[in-house]
Amino acid sequence: MGRLVKPDNVGKTRERLMKAMTLTLRGLATRASLDETARDMAAFLALALIEINETIDVTCAAWEKRDYWLKADQFRRDWMWALPAAGKFEAVVLGDRWQELPGLMAELSTRLDKVVLPKRNTLGEPWIGAYAALREKRGLEKTYTVR
16 A cells, blocks of 8 residues: 555645635725625634644644754744734624724734735635634624625
């Protein structure tokens, strides 16, 4: 039996999420109003940051197994901003504190300034349904809009 190769490791997952967040942040910056799409975009940023934070310990565990303690500690320090940022985006989305969104977007854009997007959008629209997913993740009931 041959080797089992996992093509999508946590580093690639983190890179894909960073590109998706950059695309989402650029799209959110060009929105004229805070509609359902903007709400989905902000929720996606929170979910992506949570998922990125979950990849950090996996990466560090592999290094620590090889006794690269300093490298693992430095990596954790480099990414320690992700979870607090996720919490802030989540508070904005779930707490309807939209006036804080521009400041958070500016703060996040400084973290994503080195991310290079492909010339052609191969990511699609990763934010679709993110608001419902975030509410479900937090155990909140579904909201229905009556029109």
